[in-house]
Amino acid sequence: MTQDTYLTGITTTGTPHIGNYVGAIRPGIQASKDLATQHFYFLADYHSLAKNEDPDKISRSTLEIAAAWLALGLDTEHAFFYRQSDIPEIPELTWVLTCMTAKGLMNRAHSYKAAVQANLDGGNQDPDKGITMALYSYPILMAADILMFKSNKVPVGQDQKQHVEMARDIAQRFNHHYGETFVLPEAVIGEDTAVLKGLDGRKMSKSYNNTIPLFADEKQLRTLIMKIKTNSLEPGEPKDPGDSTLYDIYKAFATPAETRAIKEKYAAGIAWGEMKQILFEYVNEQVRPARAEFAKLLGDPAVVERELVKGANRAREIAVPFLDQIRKAIGIRKLGA
Ligand code: TRP
Numbered sequence: 001m002t003q004d005t006y007l008t009g010i011t012t013t014g015t016p017h018i019g020n021y022v023g024a025i026r027p028g029i030q031a032s033k034d035l036a037t038q039h040f041y042f043l044a045d046y047h048s049l050a051k052n053e054d055p056d057k058i059s060r061s062t063l064e065i066a067a068a069w070l071a072l073g074l075d076t077e078h079a080f081f082y083r084q085s086d087i088p089e090i091p092e093l094t095w096v097l098t099c100m101t102a103k104g105l106m107n108r109a110h111s112y113k114a115a116v117q118a119n120l121d122g123g124n125q126d127p128d129k130g131i132t133m134a135l136y137s138y139p140i141l142m143a144a145d146i147l148m149f150k151s152n153k154v155p156v157g158q159d160q161k162q163h164v165e166m167a168r169d170i171a172q173r174f175n176h177h178y179g180e181t182f183v184l185p186e187a188v189i190g191e192d193t194a195v196l197k198g199l200d201g202r203k204m205s206k207s208y209n210n211t212i213p214l215f216a217d218e219k220q221l222r223t224l225i226m227k228i229k230t231n232s233l234e235p236g237e238p239k240d241p242g243d244s245t246l247y248d249i250y251k252a253f254a255t256p257a258e259t260r261a262i263k264e265k266y267a268a269g270i271a272w273g274e275m276k277q278i279l280f281e282y283v284n285e286q287v288r289p290a291r292a293e294f295a296k297l298l299g300d301p302a303v304v305e306r307e308l309v310k311g312a313n314r315a316r317e318i319a320v321p322f323l324d325q326i327r328k329a330i331g332i333r334k335l336g337a
Contacts, residue, residue: 007151019204050134082311235271
């Protein structure tokens with residue numbers, strides 16, 4: 001039994017929010033403490049390019065996301081922590097895989113189908129209106145990310161599961177055609193990792209503009225928590241923790257015993273204002289040390305840059321020889337050697 005290799009990418013859009021923290025960053029850092037497994041975490045900046053982000057926003061987001069993982073204590077000696085665009089072998093492998101990818105497979109991608117459907121619903125003559133080749137072949141770039149490092153476990157959200165299955169299909173087809181080369185990956189969907197709701201009660205997401213930035217300053221954090229939507233039950237009326245964003249967020253940060261105590265307060269009719277204050281104080285205390293470290297890193301981006309370059313160098317020690325092997329396998333070879 002070879003050791004498990006975990007790999008996941010983070011698209012560089014927006015600033016890290018508490019949903020990213022409890023759903024991806026915290027479990028990632030936690031998992032990477034297991035020295036018996038290998039971990040690859042990278043900033044998927046070429047993926048965010050596919051979303052046509054503003055250049056300054058991509059670069060700002062790259063800095064903030066990298067600084068967040070570092071501030072929260074990712075061990076970059078053990079985990080590989082890098083920027084996708086620092087590994088030129090990834091786009092190179094993307095093309096090789098593109099040659100092994102059935103167009104019909106890409107036609108079935110949920111994200112592409114959703115974009116086509118939106119055009120049809122909007123009464124557009126052209127179902128592909130505004131759809132770039134990057135959106136269309138996004139899963140192939142993702143397959144290259146995964147297959148390059150022989151990752152067998154890919155922690156992702158439910159929405160990315162299909163992409164991991166596609167990477168597996170592509171790998172299988174390649175192996176069949178050129179001989180055993182790639183490890184077949186599987187998605188790992190964190191059943192017990194919380195998916196947080198945002199200010200308005202929908203899933204916390206940058207696209208809904210309802211997030212609480214992980215490193216909001218104290219004043220902003222307080223303001224945002226005060227804005228979280230509740231129902232109109234009065235103080236003294238029993239409240240249902242099963243239907244409360246405040247409770248969900250508290251639970252994602254607190255210990256089970258603390259969470260049980262809050263549950264009792266709900267039954268006893270805690271006022272929403274009081275619950276908001278408790279939540280604010282709790283989250284604020286927890287993020288305070290990392291927030292200071294995060295601010296320090298934002299003030300000194302060269303430190304972050306050095307970490308990413310270090311990570312890329314380590315990752316390329318694997319990627320360069322593996323791509324060499326792949327090139328030989330497909331017939332891109334030195335002549336007369
Ligand atoms: N597409 C993923 C997302 O939007 C990010 C990503 C890029 C990724 N490459 C990956 C995730 C490889 C897992 C493995 O969330």
